[in-house]
Amino acid sequence: MIRAWRGRAYVLGIGLGLAMVASACGGGGSAPPPPTVSVTISPTLATVAVGATQQFTASVTGTANTVVTWSVGGVTGGNSTVGTILTSGLYTAPSTVPAPSNVTVSATSQAEPTKSASATVTVVGQPLTQREVTVTAGMETRGIDVQVSALTPTLSLIAVGTCTATNCTAGSVGVQVAQGRSETLFLVGKGIVPGTVYAISGKSTDVVVTQPSESDFATTTTGEPAVSVAISVSPTAELGPRNIMVTNSAGELVVFVGGLLITQGP
Secondary structure (H helix, E strand, O other), rough: OOHHHHHHHHHHHHHHHHHHHHHHHHOOOOOOOOOOEEEEEEEOOEEEEOEEEEEOEEEEEEEOOOOOOEEOEEOEEEEEEOOOOOOOOOEEEOOOOOOOOOOEEEEEEEOOOEEEEEEEEEOOOOOHHHHHHOOOOOOOOOOOOOEEEEOOOOOOOEEEEEEOOOEEEEEOOOEEOOOOOOOEEEEOOOOOOOOEEEEEEOOOOEEEEEEEOOHHEEEOOOOOEEEEEEEOOOOOOOOOEEEEEOOOOOOEEEEEEEEEEEOOOO
């Protein structure tokens, strides 16, 4: 009797053990995989003038650590050749256009350094508005880059002279007016039409210009547009050459350099 009871207890013990093993293997399932770290950058394309800045932003997902390391051309923080970038993502282009002009800005996850995103920056020279001015024929410029607006300018001054009671003449050499005298200037050029504005360089009190009326505009015997402009020179005006300046409604400016010489009055 005792043996049989022990045998049954032994068999029961094996059954419980198998049940425990089965529960451990099949009941709990498997653990989820860790999240994948990814990095995105914005913008992905940018054109930046030399010395100018461009703000980049980076987004990191899949980790609580969203900090990135910024680099330019594979150099952390960049350098003077390809441009520099701050930890905030603010990129500053170099002072000269690199060769090649395209550089790569990258943001690398500090939590997972194998994960990064990149943007392409094209570095260009200074924009026209920062380095150059648009002028027309006859305008004098010094120390700046000049781009002529058109091969055939819409505004020009080709001759200047004076008018008498019966006749107006003009040539390529300027005119002389003495201190304290008034004169009627005769200007010939392209684009000399109603709406153009006339001025003399120097102190505004030295020469008073009366803007012409529509009846003051005419054409020369050879067909060029012309205008008569009345001026009055102050008795205390500074002696020396002045420039005659014309502007139109489009903002174009033309200058007849030294077109008026103020001489000593009587």
